[in-house]
Amino acid sequence: MxxxxxxxxxxxxxxxxxxxxxxxxxxxxxxxxxxxxxxxxxxxxxxxxxxxxxxxxxxxxxxxxxxxxxxxxxxxxxxxxxxxxxxxxxxxxxxxxxxxxxxxxxxxxxxxxxxxxxxxxxxxxxxxxxxxxxxxxxxxxxxxxxxxxxxxxxxxxxxxxxxxxxxxxxxxxxxxxxxxxxxxxxxxxxxxxxxxxxxxxxxxTTQFRVQANHDIYEWIDRFSRGKLKPLPEKQAFDFRIFADANEMYELIKEQNTKYGLCRMLATYDFPYKLDGEDYYVTTDTFKLRWDRSKPQDQKPWAERPDTIEEVGSVYTIQGFDLNYAGIILGPSISYDPEEDELVINPNRYEDNAAYMGSSKIDSSPNAKCKIILNSINVLMTRARKGMYIYAIDSELRKKLLSLM
Incomplete structure (x- = not known):
């Protein structure tokens, strides 16, 4: 008790x-x-x-x-x-x-x-x-x-x-x-x-949210700058790569039953509109609706019990904590095995509002990639106890699994 x-x-x-x-x-x-x-x-x-x-x-x-x-x-x-x-x-x-x-x-x-x-x-x-x-x-x-x-x-x-x-x-x-x-x-x-x-x-500089060794912070920082490195050694912070998004979601639900404040998150790579309709984050076998807009609700999204049946966006979760986060990396993030590096494709990113005004910014293609990498950084720095990742891109998924 x-x-x-x-x-x-x-x-x-x-x-x-x-x-x-x-x-x-x-x-x-x-x-x-x-x-x-x-x-x-x-x-x-x-x-x-x-x-x-x-x-x-x-x-x-x-x-x-x-x-x-x-x-x-x-x-x-x-x-x-x-x-x-x-x-x-x-x-x-x-x-x-x-x-x-x-x-x-x-x-x-x-x-x-x-x-x-x-x-x-x-x-x-x-x-x-x-x-x-x-x-x-x-x-x-x-x-x-x-x-x-x-x-x-x-x-x-x-x-x-x-x-x-x-x-x-x-x-x-x-x-x-x-x-x-x-x-x-x-x-x-x-x-x-x-x-x-x-x-x-x-x-x-002192990290209060992510309860992990420094190598976890380094891995997240490198990834959110477009670089890959081997996964940190096993530790109290539960960091896993998943081959199946449904399996990851089932574990998130189990952790939520034990600890609360465990949610699914995704990069903004799936269509979404504020028109009162439901929109979904999907993979080959996984389908879960995006977070519903409830501006009148007094509780933050992650603290509402019903949102375990939703996927949070970077805008929903920015500024807030979770205990465990299950993160889906969408089609805008892939991997080039020949160059051994992440590939960011802004054309696959569905947050069109993020790019408004890009014509006035120097090197806007690079700036667009930076916006996506920043969104990954926000998603990967939400969880206190553990972070799970599933990548839709098959090459990236294979590479991440191999790093384990």
Missing amino acids: KDIEENNILNNSLYKLDPYKKLTEEQEKLKEYIFNFCYTHRKDEHAIFLINGAAGTGKSLLLSSIFNSLQNISKNDPSNDLYHTDNYLLVNHPEMLKLYKEIASETPNLLKKNFERPTTFINRMTKNNSKADIVLIDEAHLLLTKKDPYNNFKQDNQLEEIIKRSYIVILVFDEQQVLKFKSYWKSKKMKQFLEAVPSESYQL
């Missing part, structure tokens, strides 16, 4: 971002440093603090803790320089925003209105001709880098517009999690923002 209760707590995404959760010594020191940065630059026109870190390095938890402390000071500490400051936490991810607002409803220092999508913040501040004191941005790699009429963004770069409307911006960023050209970042552009105003940066 105790194990079940502990699993239920650990599986709850609210626990993952609980602003009162104990931070590591590194995170505590960084949090203190960031507050000192805010005190130092409180009266500057603009200042930026950039937190870099790969998936699973505790970026969102750190932001949640910082924002809760900041709002506590703003409301309750007249002796502090940050008293009565107007502060916001922004995230361009509807599932993550839902989670933050749920946390706000259970935390005395936080208000739902202080959590917004970037476009909402930009348009509201523009209309009111106002400027925020401190703005935190989670998943800043999802910020738009070009106009997007669909999302009511009329300017050219969301970060630039947020900086204009804020005194201090604190953001977390991972270049390997950019998934669309309208959010396509180059390090040169980010460097320009940092050089234009007082700024500092910090790199988080």
